[in-house]
Amino acid sequence: MDSKVELLGLSIAELEEFVVAIGEPKFRAKQIYKWIYQKREHSFYEMSDLPKDLRYKLDEIAIISIPRVLKQKVSLDGTRKYLIEFRDKKKVETVVIPQSFDKSGKYSLCLSTQVGCPIGCSFCATGLGGFQRNLTYYEIVGLYLTSARELKKKIRSDKEDLIANVVYMGMGEPLLNYEETIRSIYFLNDAKGINLGQRHITISTAGEVSGIYKLAEENLQVTLAISLHASNDELRNELIPLNRKYPLTDLFNAVKYYIDKTNRRVTFEYILLDDINTNKSDADSLIKLVKPLLANVNLIPYNEVDNIAYQKPPARRIEMFYNWLVSGGLNVTIREEKGADIDAACGQLATKKER
Numbered sequence: 001m002d003s004k005v006e007l008l009g010l011s012i013a014e015l016e017e018f019v020v021a022i023g024e025p026k027f028r029a030k031q032i033y034k035w036i037y038q039k040r041e042h043s044f045y046e047m048s049d050l051p052k053d054l055r056y057k058l059d060e061i062a063i064i065s066i067p068r069v070l071k072q073k074v075s076l077d078g079t080r081k082y083l084i085e086f087r088d089k090k091k092v093e094t095v096v097i098p099q100s101f102d103k104s105g106k107y108s109l110c111l112s113t114q115v116g117c118p119i120g121c122s123f124c125a126t127g128l129g130g131f132q133r134n135l136t137y138y139e140i141v142g143l144y145l146t147s148a149r150e151l152k153k154k155i156r157s158d159k160e161d162l163i164a165n166v167v168y169m170g171m172g173e174p175l176l177n178y179e180e181t182i183r184s185i186y187f188l189n190d191a192k193g194i195n196l197g198q199r200h201i202t203i204s205t206a207g208e209v210s211g212i213y214k215l216a217e218e219n220l221q222v223t224l225a226i227s228l229h230a231s232n233d234e235l236r237n238e239l240i241p242l243n244r245k246y247p248l249t250d251l252f253n254a255v256k257y258y259i260d261k262t263n264r265r266v267t268f269e270y271i272l273l274d275d276i277n278t279n280k281s282d283a284d285s286l287i288k289l290v291k292p293l294l295a296n297v298n299l300i301p302y303n304e305v306d307n308i309a310y311q312k313p314p315a316r317r318i319e320m321f322y323n324w325l326v327s328g329g330l331n332v333t334i335r336e337e338k339g340a341d342i343d344a345a346c347g348q349l350a351t352k353k354e355r
């Protein structure tokens with residue numbers, strides 16, 4: 001690591017302090033901010049509205065450490081998976097998924113918040129690899145900038161911004177890296193920078209109850225998604241070890257509190273595992289849990305992972321389970337499968353395979 005000043009993640013006020021400290025006029029800060037977050041540029045030499053001598057000076061004393069794309073894979077359905085490396089050589093995977101539902105040519109970006117994951121869900125490739133470290137807020141923002149830039153370059157689009165939605169659903173448990181995750185959201189949302197609307201952001205948690213209570217107090221317009229996957233404690237303990245710390249009663253008390261406080265609709269994610277959580281009794285207890293709440297259920301047919309024995313249910317079972325929930329009065333969607341051919345689908349991210 002060098003001793004250059006890191007500019008990624010500084011607010012405009014902090015950048016102003018920095019430029020004044022190096023003897024430059026304050027307004028340069030806004031120009032630099034615009035280059036980083038709107039034009040996605042991290043080479044000072046390319047910042048064409050800055051005087052040349054300032055560009056050289058900045059290059060000597062400062063750095064904008066946007067992480068690097070090491071590899072990318074493109075799925076037949078247009079999903080792209082990037083293997084991205086930070087300055088300390090730690091790597092995560094990030095996925096951009098075409099939004100076929102609105103034909104806009106825009107994408108959803110699935111962001112990671114940790115390198116690896118400490119939760120260790122039994123169906124997830126990330127969990128298998130263990131936990132390495134939290135990402136900082138500016139590394140999370142860096143993942144956004146790198147992905148957006150790479151996507152634009154590769155599909156040669158002249159659209160200003162190709163990423164319409166961000167889901168914090170990649171590697172890691174966002175609410176276990178709470179402060180950095182929230183700070184990254186404010187950064188993505190900043191109208192003078194990336195300017196992504198809060199309503200276009202979803203945070204997904206495996207059920208980190210203390211984080212749900214904190215999030216309820218933030219006054220954010222983001223969507224909260226809960227990875228539920230089981231409607232009884234015995235099975236949920238097996239699938240998501242965090243359930244032993246926060247069993248379903250605690251989780252649902254937190255979700256009720258969140259809904260009362262924010263009046264925002266919550267999504268329950270439910271991975272469909274053949275012969276594990278797709279029986280009529282599972283549907284019945286799921287209906288009992290979710291029906292009283294302002295909530296949707298999103299069914300995710302399992303994406304199979306090497307060395308993990310779970311399987312995706314046959315199509316007729318998926319349909320049956322969906323119909324049980326709908327006739328029980330729930331709002332249900334089935335997630336369209338994207339990126340499974342390049343191991344980019346939900347639960348399939350694992351940098352280990354790529355090294």
Ligand code: SF4
Pocket residue numbers: 117118119120121124125126127128170171172173206347
């Ligand atoms: S599913 Fe999410 S919370 Fe569970 S191990 Fe994988 S990344 Fe972590």
